[in-house]
Amino acid sequence: MLKSHINKNNTIPIFRRQACRIVPFTYEETVNDRYGFEYYRYLMESSAFNSTSPYACKCNNNCLPDGFVDISNCYYGFPITLSKPHFMDADPQQRSYYEGMHPDPEKHSSILDIEPTMGVPLALSSKVQVNLAVRMSPGNPITKPLKDKIVPMLWLSLYCKEPPPEILSLLRLRLVISPPLIIAIEVLLFVIGFIIGTSGFYRFIRPTYEVVDIVDDKKITVGDRNVISENIAFSEDERSTKEAVSLLTIKEDDMNSIYIDT
Numbered sequence: 001m002l003k004s005h006i007n008k009n010n011t012i013p014i015f016r017r018q019a020c021r022i023v024p025f026t027y028e029e030t031v032n033d034r035y036g037f038e039y040y041r042y043l044m045e046s047s048a049f050n051s052t053s054p055y056a057c058k059c060n061n062n063c064l065p066d067g068f069v070d071i072s073n074c075y076y077g078f079p080i081t082l083s084k085p086h087f088m089d090a091d092p093q094q095r096s097y098y099e100g101m102h103p104d105p106e107k108h109s110s111i112l113d114i115e116p117t118m119g120v121p122l123a124l125s126s127k128v129q130v131n132l133a134v135r136m137s138p139g140n141p142i143t144k145p146l147k148d149k150i151v152p153m154l155w156l157s158l159y160c161k162e163p164p165p166e167i168l169s170l171l172r173l174r175l176v177i178s179p180p181l182i183i184a185i186e187v188l189l190f191v192i193g194f195i196i197g198t199s200g201f202y203r204f205i206r207p208t209y210e211v212v213d214i215v216d217d218k219k220i221t222v223g224d225r226n227v228i229s230e231n232i233a234f235s236e237d238e239r240s241t242k243e244a245v246s247l248l249t250i251k252e253d254d255m256n257s258i259y260i261d262t
Contacts, residue, residue: 002119008040012112013055019082019128020074022055023048025112035168037115037175039122044110046089049082062135065091068150070133079133084108085155086129094150101152108155115171122163129155 002012008027015022025042032038047053050066057070064070067090069082087095088103095101113123130153134146162168 002114002121004117004119006040006114006116006119008116011045012042012114014112016126018071019069020071021057021069023110024053024055025110031113034162035122036172039113039115042112042114044084049084049090064133064150065094067091067094068131068133072133079135081131081133081150083129083131083150084110085127087152097149098152115175117175118171120163120167120171123159123161125157125159127155127157129153 006012008030010027012025013022014025024045026045028041028043030038031041045053047066048055049069050056051059051063052066059070062070064081067083067087071082072079083090084103085108086101086103088105088108095103108127109125110127111123111125112121114121132151132153134143134149134151163171
């Protein structure tokens with residue numbers, strides 16, 4: 001995973017343990033041809049294997065020309081060097097020593113596809129060539145034709161064509177389905193809120209009911225509007241309560257007529 005909201009102008013450094021160094025990738029183009037959403041395509045820098053690269057190791061003896069990486073110190077001293085396939089972006093003189101070298105950027109470039117919003121890698125194609133750096137003493141006439149030359153051995157392509165289906169489903173939900181759905185919900189909520197707010201404002205300006213002081217227990221009509229007066233039902237209940245209390249009250253005179261039959 002990479003950080004979200006990737007800036008296309010930034011270089012993405014990827015550490016390759018097999019190459020014993022960091023390999024930089026730079027932005028190439030924006031693509032929208034496979035998944036239904038846009039993603040960035042990065043290519044390995046043309047100077048990724050040069051000695052002038054900021055990620056190159058310092059060399060003081062038997063240094064290789066541009067386009068080659070000496071990894072002998074990582075592999076027990078074996079004279080192994082790495083380059084791009086067919087010596088692409090490498091020293092032209094080394095390529096001139098051999099026939100059949102036809103570097104093609106379409107076939108031999110290393111590619112990294114990234115979804116920039118969430119920073120999810122979508123596809124990777126890493127292509128590297130393994131070479132042998134011949135550094136022989138002058139006393140060996142058999143290998144004299146290969147002295148101080150880089151002999152190509154094989155080139156490898158390591159790739160991941162696309163992420164797992166569940167990752168693609170989450171990305172489509174986040175980038176394709178959610179944006180229009182969220183906009184539709186926002187518009188719907190705005191319309192509902194506008195209608196409710198307009199209705200409330202109209203009722204505030206022109207209310208349907210008006211509170212007035214009670215005059216009598218009759219329904220009051222002012223113009224074409226109903227007027228809310230004091231609760232008549234509550235007044236009637238209050239009078240009934242008082243009458244009930246008066247009926248249940250025992251007067252002092254009545255107490256004299258009460259006796260207990262023994």
